[in-house]
Amino acid sequence: MKISDLGEFGLIKKIKEQSKGRSPSTLIGIGDDAAALSLSPSKKLLATTDMLLEGVHFDLSYTDLYSLGWKSAAVNLSDIAAMGGIPRFCLTALGIPSTISVEQIKEFYKGFNALCRKYNVDLVGGDTCRSEKGLVVSVTALGEVEKSKMLTRAGAQPGDLIFVTGTLGDSAAGLELLKAGYRGHGTGGRGKGSKSAIRNPQSEIARLITKHLQPVPRTEWGRKIALSGCATAMIDISDGLSSDLGHICEENRVGAEIRADQIPFSKDIHKAADHLKAIPLHYVLSGGEDYELLFTVPPSKLKKFLSLKISSTQIGTIIAGNKMFLRDDGKRVVLKPKGFNHFARAEYSL
Amino acid sequence: MKISDLGEFGLIKKIKEQSKGRSPSTLIGIGDDAAALSLSPSKKLLATTDMLLEGVHFDLSYTDLYSLGWKSAAVNLSDIAAMGGIPRFCLTALGIPSTISVEQIKEFYKGFNALCRKYNVDLVGGDTCRSEKGLVVSVTALGEVEKSKMLTRAGAQPGDLIFVTGTLGDSAAGLELLKAGYRGHGTGGRGKGSKSAIRNPQSEIARLITKHLQPVPRTEWGRKIALSGCATAMIDISDGLSSDLGHICEENRVGAEIRADQIPFSKDIHKAADHLKAIPLHYVLSGGEDYELLFTVPPSKLKKFLSLKISSTQIGTIIAGNKMFLRDDGKRVVLKPKGFNHFARAEYSL
Numbered sequence: 001m002k003i004s005d006l007g008e009f010g011l012i013k014k015i016k017e018q019s020k021g022r023s024p025s026t027l028i029g030i031g032d033d034a035a036a037l038s039l040s041p042s043k044k045l046l047a048t049t050d051m052l053l054e055g056v057h058f059d060l061s062y063t064d065l066y067s068l069g070w071k072s073a074a075v076n077l078s079d080i081a082a083m084g085g086i087p088r089f090c091l092t093a094l095g096i097p098s099t100i101s102v103e104q105i106k107e108f109y110k111g112f113n114a115l116c117r118k119y120n121v122d123l124v125g126g127d128t129c130r131s132e133k134g135l136v137v138s139v140t141a142l143g144e145v146e147k148s149k150m151l152t153r154a155g156a157q158p159g160d161l162i163f164v165t166g167t168l169g170d171s172a173a174g175l176e177l178l179k180a181g182y183r184g185h186g187t188g189g190r191g192k193g194s195k196s197a198i199r200n201p202q203s204e205i206a207r208l209i210t211k212h213l214q215p216v217p218r219t220e221w222g223r224k225i226a227l228s229g230c231a232t233a234m235i236d237i238s239d240g241l242s243s244d245l246g247h248i249c250e251e252n253r254v255g256a257e258i259r260a261d262q263i264p265f266s267k268d269i270h271k272a273a274d275h276l277k278a279i280p281l282h283y284v285l286s287g288g289e290d291y292e293l294l295f296t297v298p299p300s301k302l303k304k305f306l307s308l309k310i311s312s313t314q315i316g317t318i319i320a321g322n323k324m325f326l327r328d329d330g331k332r333v334v335l336k337p338k339g340f341n342h343f344a345r346a347e348y349s350l
Numbered sequence: 351m352k353i354s355d356l357g358e359f360g361l362i363k364k365i366k367e368q369s370k371g372r373s374p375s376t377l378i379g380i381g382d383d384a385a386a387l388s389l390s391p392s393k394k395l396l397a398t399t400d401m402l403l404e405g406v407h408f409d410l411s412y413t414d415l416y417s418l419g420w421k422s423a424a425v426n427l428s429d430i431a432a433m434g435g436i437p438r439f440c441l442t443a444l445g446i447p448s449t450i451s452v453e454q455i456k457e458f459y460k461g462f463n464a465l466c467r468k469y470n471v472d473l474v475g476g477d478t479c480r481s482e483k484g485l486v487v488s489v490t491a492l493g494e495v496e497k498s499k500m501l502t503r504a505g506a507q508p509g510d511l512i513f514v515t516g517t518l519g520d521s522a523a524g525l526e527l528l529k530a531g532y533r534g535h536g537t538g539g540r541g542k543g544s545k546s547a548i549r550n551p552q553s554e555i556a557r558l559i560t561k562h563l564q565p566v567p568r569t570e571w572g573r574k575i576a577l578s579g580c581a582t583a584m585i586d587i588s589d590g591l592s593s594d595l596g597h598i599c600e601e602n603r604v605g606a607e608i609r610a611d612q613i614p615f616s617k618d619i620h621k622a623a624d625h626l627k628a629i630p631l632h633y634v635l636s637g638g639e640d641y642e643l644l645f646t647v648p649p650s651k652l653k654k655f656l657s658l659k660i661s662s663t664q665i666g667t668i669i670a671g672n673k674m675f676l677r678d679d680g681k682r683v684v685l686k687p688k689g690f691n692h693f694a695r696a697e698y699s700l
Contacts, residue, residue, distance in 0.1 A: 008692040032502050033432035034398035041391040048384035049490055051443040055482045082383035093401040093488045130692040132405045133483030138443045140399055140490040152382050342358040342480040
């Protein structure tokens, strides 16, 4: 069905029906001038917004709308996780071109709501408008955190140990596989390309692709790390390890040393090595969108932290100075932020 | 200066310097994964988001970036006002094409912050990314309101009197003047058109244009109306009187009768009549973006409401049924919602 057959207000009704809030904290949800929400009086409000543009952040020839909805929610919830917070509510603003059908918008919200319900997050409002130039998605996530438990980018000191959750580089590898014509299981875009060009995936390839299309925010882990009281600073790895560690270093006027042999890789990235154009370390340092958490723990709290068994890997140490180094194969090289920067010169020359 | 000379993180720093928060409630502002904010524990959180797309919502050939920033904040604050709330914080997500300079982004935030500071609103976060297809603006406004004072679209009953703040139709008239080549004082876009095509404005024309480019949200009035306890429902007029009154009617399963001779017009719209292609009533009913408030007052509270001298005009009455009527020159005609609908067929055929 064409969206013009429904009209703006018909579309909003459909989204409202599909996204019925479940939380008693949502006093007024979709359909009024603003949402009205209850927060825990003892906590602070967390608010973050992330925009995803067709042709910049996603390519509909290999991104299905369900995955896009999922990811749009996930990248925002990841920012709440990086503060140690509990996600509570989301708002979506969509700019929709005439090439997108009502069914596709429903798929978007199916994915969006699937991710949100996993974390008891209510979709409480938004905006829909016509776009003449591709699909535009802007999401705001609201969460809450105890002031005393909140983790920011500030707080890391020389000597602090650097940890990351999960494995790194999978999302960037998944993106490369998608660009090379591989497709995941049960996902796929508009299918612009010829079917013969779509390569049949092995399970490790499908899993890497899913890591790119449907990342999982580290909501529970971020919360556990915050409640442990052991971390001094935290950030989510959205732009790539070198770039996001760079933010921590710059914020705290410190440096860092990372050990390549301690970076956690998935089995999948090794198994898919023949299909990838670069070594896993390349994806880790320069590729983004892993949405794992990077955080620092002072030596004095290491024992307590390890006793909590919060699944994570120590990859290096905060040092004095303002440089980042990578220790690899006995050599120590300077590490420069190389992650995604929207306005880097290279980006404009694309 | 090109944005690529600064890079994404350099640009964020500039915006941060320019938008220093003033409220002690902003615990963490621009520059971390999420903003951390204090709200009044006795109030409820209000949240709203609105997207503005180049080529759909604004035309940079006659919209300067200062006005665009101002308006992006104003349209969101208007939604907070329509709930009877106090605006507190904003977040902005911008998709920026390579044709936009650093100076233009600074102008955008100059306008955005000017409007925000007027109402003690802090810009606390956002997102900046490259856009390949025009300038994209998405703003989220956060506010707060006492649960007992909050006004929604629901609550109007037959017999309630319909009021509006300010004057109606000015913004739509201003837009038509801009499209016809008139320009306001101190505002102007990229100047794509030849200078000779730009008509010299009279002061009433300039004021109508300013009403379109730099609307003022009815923040104080919305708050006064809510605190009066006299209103049963409220909405802001963003899509046009017929459309937004239609939302109130639909929400409450009621009808309405409007009296054309009671609709408040500005002196400017009458004085500019020779330059406009339609009669003022057309702009009121079908044109949007006045950002005035429409609200309903039951007869039992009329005396108290009038005694408060909240500047507003009674334009009609809520009636039983589900139809809207316009009483004009002794005739009573059915009024259909004709305001802006992003996905109306007519929109797609443009």
